[in-house]
Amino acid sequence: MQENRASFTCIVCPLGCSLVVFEDPGGEDNLLVEGNRCRRGEEYAVEEYRNPCRSLTTTVATVFKDCPRLPVRTRGEILLKDIFRAMQQINSLKVEQHMKPGEVVIQDLVGTGVPVIATGSTRPVLEGCSNVRAGFKY
């Protein structure tokens, strides 16, 4: 792949066009898009070329024996190129307090300003109730 072109599969709609983005040889910071069947595909391709962003979902270690990993996600998107650095920070952490979905685990992920929040709970959401059997009328 040359530096001044890139190809993506468009995910704007189910058609999944194969997009190619070129830097206009005429310069002026123009981008040419091929393979798109609509305007939205072109916008997607330009954004993907200039500034690809993703939300990151992963897990973080905890001190809790019955819940060794807590699922987390970024609240918002970060640059695709920052993902591995972000993983490093998240993997260096160990959660010591009980968490619920939505609670902040990291305030500012690798200087992006984007926080990381819990998506799961370290405690069981419903207490197991195997022993309620006696209470049933059947």
Place this chain on the structure above:
Amino acid sequence: MQRTDFKVDTVVIGSGPAGMAAAVAAAEEGAGVCVIEREERPGGILKQCIHDGFGLLQFQEKLTGPEYSYRYLQMVENLQIPVLTKTFLLEIQHKENGFRLILQNESGVFSLNPRAVIYAAGCREKTSRQVFLQGTRPAGVITAGTLQYMINIQGYLPAGKCVILGSGDIGLIMARRLTLEGAEVEGVYEIKSEPSGLTRNVAQCLEDYRIPLHLSHTVTEIHGTERLTGVTVARVDENFKPLSGTEKFVPVDTLVLSVGLIPENDIIESLGVELDSRTSGPVVDQYNMTSLEGLFVCGNALHVNDLVDYVSESGETAGRAAAEYAARGLNHGDSNGKRVNLTPGNGIMYVVPQQWKIPMEEETVFYFRSRETVFRAELEVAAGNQVICREKYPVLRPPEMERLVIEPYLIPPGTKEIQFRLRC
């Protein structure tokens, strides 16, 4: 707080997205509902599906699996629906006035006698035994879902360098997950000439990380004695037969299988429920009731879905109908067995539900999949000789299930069969 002071008339098997939606819908209709879950925590497979993309239809938000599950768990909690965790269903018996479920948990073996049962046990992954892989049986051959459980729930990374066989969604998701956690994915090998997973997943799980996708390729042999040392991959012809001379040895320590899912129905099969060979699930009517009165099935136990939102939708249908049945018997379908059969015609893999019982009172949601990728497809729904509905799609792909609502007034009286087919 769990309510235990009511009579159980509806039992839901499984607390995944289908079972929880069914339980919530049944409880809202006034049923005395209780949920059976064999795992320690409720939520089903969503607990390990930490990626996002769930809930766009149900909640108009992009949620992760645990978040989606949490929403339903809160509804279950608010309605005080008891969930018996670590409880196994050993047997279902059909009785004159309902069912007898033999269950087991820490407190021993016991039974429940509900009028209605909603079976929402999900699906299972195909294993290496089901894809005819030759060679030895070393450690390091693992299904994508099991690997997902080990990484996301247990926090182990049991892989260094891997090959993924099959481009189903879980395989694609795991390709990214393995890469993020520091394993190396040599490539994804797909026997078909197009990916089995959603386009979005091919783009964001493979292309983002420059993981190669080898279409029309498969793994032909496994090598290694104690631990996997590598696999042989080869190109295949249009009949999926490996082409000699194209074999290549790839040194890896892990082979991840993402080769398909099958509805899990062993325990209800024993009741003689009619099955659909196309979906590997039971044949159901518009209420998701099987051929056995009072037994409802929903979610991936009915047919394998690609969107959880549809799983919950099918659970709601089953839950409402089961509550109605438990309270009043079969008045919604007092049909004397009269029904319209829905069948897949040209280019269509399957249609669910497979039956529309008479009287057809409400608009009904049908799900279907195409057999292959078709651009600018036109679907025809024919009642006998008469086309009652036409629908255009820019593209139909087998991995992307479609949903179509049909109004009953469109169906001419006396119709016996409704066919979904693509215009050639």
